[in-house]
Amino acid sequence: MKCRFCKTELETVFCDLGHQPPSNSYLKPAELKEAEVFYPLKVWACHECFLVQIDEFKSHKDIFSKDYAYFSSYIKSWVEHAKNYVEKTAIPKFELDKNSMFIEVAANDGWLLQHVKANDIPCLGIEPTASTAAAAREKGIEIKEIFFGEETAKQLVKEGIQADTTMAVNVLGHVPDLVDFLTGFQIILKPEGVAVFEIPHFLRLVQDNLFDTIYHEHFSYISLISIEKIAESCGLKVIEMESLNTHGGSMRIYLARTESKHVRNQNVDQFLQLELDAGMDKIEFYQNFQDNINKIHINFVSYLIEQKKLGKKIAAYGAAAKGNTLLNYCGVKSNLIDFICDISPHKQGMFLPGSHIPILHPDAIKEQKPDIIFIPAWNVFDEITKQLSFAKEWDTKFVVAMPELRES
Ligand SMILES: [Zn+2]
Structure with missing residues (x-):
């Protein structure tokens, strides 16, 4: 593979996130019965121009012509x-x-x-x-x-x-x-x-x-x-x-x-x-980024498993693309995170790619009163915890996995 800018042959793997479905390919219920396509997600660094890049496995027209759900x-x-x-x-x-x-x-x-x-x-x-x-x-x-x-x-x-x-x-x-x-x-x-x-x-x-x-x-x-x-x-x-x-x-x-x-x-x-x-x-x-990823992976998955052993109900809030990379790399499915809520009506009723966690209306938080709410979009953590402050009535814990596992 050659650098997409300077055409140098790439030699350095920055990180390898395994095979993953495209992160915006939310699934309709009927699509759960079909095969799901996974592509390698490997990131390279160019030693000439230092552009960090992934190989383009799908043409961008394919990705964006699918009903793209980000508003x-x-x-x-x-x-x-x-x-x-x-x-x-x-x-x-x-x-x-x-x-x-x-x-x-x-x-x-x-x-x-x-x-x-x-x-x-x-x-x-x-x-x-x-x-x-x-x-x-x-x-x-x-x-x-x-x-x-x-x-x-x-x-x-x-x-x-x-x-x-x-x-x-x-x-x-x-x-x-x-x-x-x-x-x-x-x-x-x-x-x-x-x-x-x-x-x-x-x-x-x-x-x-x-x-x-x-x-x-x-x-x-x-x-x-x-x-x-x-x-x-x-x-x-x-x-x-x-x-x-x-x-x-x-x-x-x-x-x-x-x-x-x-x-x-x-x-x-x-x-x-x-x-x-x-x-x-x-x-x-x-050259050493993979070790840091593996630390987050182990901490996040052990946390979810420990909480599940204690019989806790775990939900997530905000079905952003970035959550899918984490969930799929860590192999988290709906047996660890029961459901995810999203404010966008375009996503409700669908399922996350790969993990197949169901996406529900935010009202599901009030109805199901989860013990833990995982927030994949750590960049808007404060905004989301403020919106969900009512969940503190039943003592919900808010959790992020990045940059490190944190409960509040
Ligand atoms: Zn280059």
């Missing part, structure tokens, strides 16, 4: 994060007004662009998934139902569309061809435009053992070291960086055309130094 707006704190970015950062920083153009790639259900529109700034969403695109249109947002890349960017420019700024949140990792994708931004930006990306930071993934953010749809695990090389090859330069606390630690990265007047902020070099201090420019950094 950003169901997470309240996430919508708040979008509003803050639009109103406190993007509008003042890029001096956006009614003559500007704000493009969001992977606009989902309009979770972010609704705030751009509310401030009377012209905007356009790019969203290939029909169900979420429809939800965005209901908010009055113009959506192009296409995959973004070099060709589609050229097409948009032909139609007279160019951006003062673009945003793409948690998208870069899901793109199979990073060069084609970033080249699209180089084309769609106005000469002095700025493309902004939020990406989970790979350094934090390693430091906090966040292996549950690894799944088939997530092709690349990105550091500043690796993304800077890729951006340069697409005619873009890094001009600014910010650290964010979303998704266990993310980076917000600002890119502009190489020939633009933008100068590199010194916070880019400070950020880079953090990565160099951690050793991310040496292949040894990428």
